[in-house]
Amino acid sequence: GKTHVGYLHRAFEKLMEGRLWIQNIALVPRICVPDPAPMELCYSLAVEEIGGLKVPERAEWIRVLQLELSRIAAHLFTFGGHAATTGMYSNMYWGVADRDLILDLFEEMTGGRVYSIYNIPGGVRRDLPEGFLDRVSNTLDYLESRFPDYDNLLFTNMVFVKRARDVGVISQQQALDWGVTGPNLRATGLAFDVRRDDPYLVYDRIEFDIPTEPGGDALSRNLVRRAELKQSIHILRQVIDRLPSIKGPIRCPIPNPLAWNVPAGSVYTRVESSKGELAWYVVSDGSERPYRTHVRGPSQMHA
DSSP states (O other), X not given: OOOOXXXXXXXXXXXXXXXXXXXXXXXXXXXXXXXXXXXXXXXXXXXXXXXXXXXXXXXXXXXXXXXXXXXXXXXXXXXXXXXXHTTOHHHHHHHHHHXXXXXXXXXXXXXXXXXXXXXXXXXXSSOOOTTHHHHHHHHHHHHHHTHHHHIIIIITOHHHHHHHTTSSOOOHHHHHHHXXXXXXXHTTTOOOOHHHXXXXXXXXXXXXXXXXXXXXXXXXXXXXXXXXXXXXXXHHHHHHHHGGGXXXXXXXXXXXXXXXXXXXXXXXXXXXXXXXXXXXXXXXXXXXXXXXXXXEOSXXXXX
């Protein structure tokens, strides 16, 4: 049989046509449970562009903070899933437990552990709690201390290495033909990342590398994510250093959200989620609800 992908997205897209622009903020994170932050951001970016909203600088840095924490949480979840498929359940338990530390930060930052509903058109809902950046830094210190354990149990464990090497090989050309993005594309040796190649928020003012691996196999895909975890920590360290000096509002004024007729227009916005390029195509007919939305999922476009 032939695989058909995309039914999950289609259901959400149709639901959004019957909801107010602001109500969809609570809906879109549920499209990707392990990494919901990019969903709400990408949708907000689309509404902001159509509506001509200028997001304050402080909100952009806070958004990066949320995005990179969400990327770390998603990768920790992925490591656990891959480890469990090779019988290494300890690594799965570790990944879930360490991910919970990120969810603790989200709960304090946004009020929600999994679905933050934190990005709204115009900025973010609330500013950071007092002392929050110190608690983020302490969590990053802990995660860095865990790398030797993760390496010994998973990434350099010959049981895992032998079971993952040369498994599920995707060539770079196949990845491009199929619309594969993110870590799975970078595991074929191609250093493409929307954060660097089509920057948004303040990513063009942050220093980071784009990890790649040449093998195109399951091992390469895991090693790319391991390296990305370190890069996200590196990005977050820079955000922690910069945020205290960036004052000002965390969102710009928006019309009454319950009677907000977003101007007519259409836009395509994209971000780099933990799984790869995530994009929204949003159409407004000038009414209080989207006329049409379409999700470009961050995985495989063609079966």
